[in-house]
Amino acid sequence: MxxxxxxxxxxxxxxxxxxxxxxxxxxxxxxxYDMLIFSIVRVPSLQSLGLSExxxxxxxxxxxxxxxxxxxxxxxxxxxxxxxxxxxxVLFGSILTYSIxxxxxxxxxxxxxxxxxxxxxxxGLSGEIGAAMVLVSEILPKEIRGYGSSIVAGIGYLGxxxxxxxxxxxxxxxxxxxGGGMGLAxxxxxxxxxxxxxxxxxxxxxxxxxxxxxLHFFSSWPNTIKYLRCVAVGxxxxxxxGILATFANEFGQAMGIPDVVKPGxxxxxxxxxxxxxxxxxxxxxxxxxxxxxxxxxxxxxxMTLSAIYLFGGIETAGGIYTVCLLAGFCTGYIAMYLTTVAxxxxxxxxxxxxxxxxxxVRGLLxxxxxxxxxxxxxLGALVAAGLLGVLVYGLAFWSLSQMEETFGKELDFVE
Numbered sequence: 001m002x003x004x005x006x007x008x009x010x011x012x013x014x015x016x017x018x019x020x021x022x023x024x025x026x027x028x029x030x031x032x033y034d035m036l037i038f039s040i041v042r043v044p045s046l047q048s049l050g051l052s053e054x055x056x057x058x059x060x061x062x063x064x065x066x067x068x069x070x071x072x073x074x075x076x077x078x079x080x081x082x083x084x085x086x087x088x089x090v091l092f093g094s095i096l097t098y099s100i101x102x103x104x105x106x107x108x109x110x111x112x113x114x115x116x117x118x119x120x121x122x123x124g125l126s127g128e129i130g131a132a133m134v135l136v137s138e139i140l141p142k143e144i145r146g147y148g149s150s151i152v153a154g155i156g157y158l159g160x161x162x163x164x165x166x167x168x169x170x171x172x173x174x175x176x177x178x179g180g181g182m183g184l185a186x187x188x189x190x191x192x193x194x195x196x197x198x199x200x201x202x203x204x205x206x207x208x209x210x211x212x213x214x215l216h217f218f219s220s221w222p223n224t225i226k227y228l229r230c231v232a233v234g235x236x237x238x239x240x241x242g243i244l245a246t247f248a249n250e251f252g253q254a255m256g257i258p259d260v261v262k263p264g265x266x267x268x269x270x271x272x273x274x275x276x277x278x279x280x281x282x283x284x285x286x287x288x289x290x291x292x293x294x295x296x297x298x299x300x301x302x303m304t305l306s307a308i309y310l311f312g313g314i315e316t317a318g319g320i321y322t323v324c325l326l327a328g329f330c331t332g333y334i335a336m337y338l339t340t341v342a343x344x345x346x347x348x349x350x351x352x353x354x355x356x357x358x359x360x361v362r363g364l365l366x367x368x369x370x371x372x373x374x375x376x377x378x379l380g381a382l383v384a385a386g387l388l389g390v391l392v393y394g395l396a397f398w399s400l401s402q403m404e405e406t407f408g409k410e411l412d413f414v415e
Contacts, residue, residue, distance in 0.1 A: 024132035028156025040264035041172035070122020075359020078127030082351030083212030097124030099183030106176035130355025150282020153335035160271025270328035277332015301330035343406035346415035
């Protein structure tokens with residue numbers, strides 16, 4: 001591990017620090033909108049293409065898994081690019097990719113085209129949050145780093161609420177066009193954002209150091225375990241979003257709820273909760289002076305609410321929506337989770353780690369949904385999801401117990 005020569009932040013530059021935070025938050029807002037729009041319009045869009053209720057479930061799972069596969073591929077691609085070419089190259093390239101693709105999704109007429117476009121959209125969507133969190137973490141002083149990350153995630157997750165409201169007032173095709181249009185409009189704001197100083201100095205001071213090497217994470221057993229722990233801590237987020245919220249209509253039927261439970265509304269409620277939880281997680285981490293304690297606290301409540309959702313005897317659709325909101329709030333540790341990943345790696349591998357780890361988590365939704373679908377016929381939707389939850393939360397808590405505390409850590413080093 002080599003140390004980079006630090007450059008103090010001049011007082012005259014401090015007001016400029018707000019700009020990358022604001023632009024990153026708006027970028028993540030659009031990213032969340034475009035990432036969740038399929039989960040929200042899954043049922044009405046597939047029904048409009050002539051699919052039956054049974055086919056909607058199967059095709060919806062297939063298309064969602066294609067998007068998640070794209071997120072996995074893109075997470076590695078953009079992660080490597082961000083460490084080789086700079087954080088800003090990712091923030092420009094990723095938003096351009098997913099914005100154009102989401103506009104194209106508004107014109108689909110068949111399942112295969114839909115799946116291909118969601119894969120490409122997933123590739124683009126995976127670059128946004130990792131690069132944004134790395135840029136904010138590297139630009140802000142360590143004393144306020146947690147607040148900046150919290151603002152980016154808190155504002156960003158509100159994109160799901162806007163996506164849901166867009167679908168409420170417009171048809172699903174228009175919802176895709178709105179998301180793509182917002183992304184293209186945001187490109188103009190990104191021109192004014194400056195590159196990370198740590199990355200720029202690394203290019204000058206450490207020309208010979210390897211950058212953006214994804215295989216570095218698997219070059220030794222300690223490196224592999226460290227990276228897999230970073231992945232495991234994020235698994236509960238997509239258990240909540242990709243299983244409990246996305247398949248909420250099936251859980252509602254299994255609970256015997258007479259009203260139709262709308263998965264789109266459940267996704268929206270989870271993400272509104274995530275916005276509030278992430279806005280809290282930064283100040284909580286600063287107060288506790290610990291990233292790990294803040295994450296553990298929220299994760300304990302998230303696990304409890306997941307159990308209530310599945311086995312708490314909920315009797316109304318409104319009850320499910322309420323628990324989704326609360327579960328989202330308690331799963332709002334993403335800002336501190338990604339900040340911890342960023343703080344765990346040197347400047348030459350930071351973007352690769354912070355972008356790829358959450359993308360691997362998203363990619364792991366594929367085996368999670370397959371596990372759920374495989375057990376559902378014999379055990380029922382509730383028990384199948386419960387067993388999956390035990391596995392997911394068990395891995396997350398074990399990983400947290402083994403991770404290094406990074407609160408207040410200097411980031412001026414390379415691997």
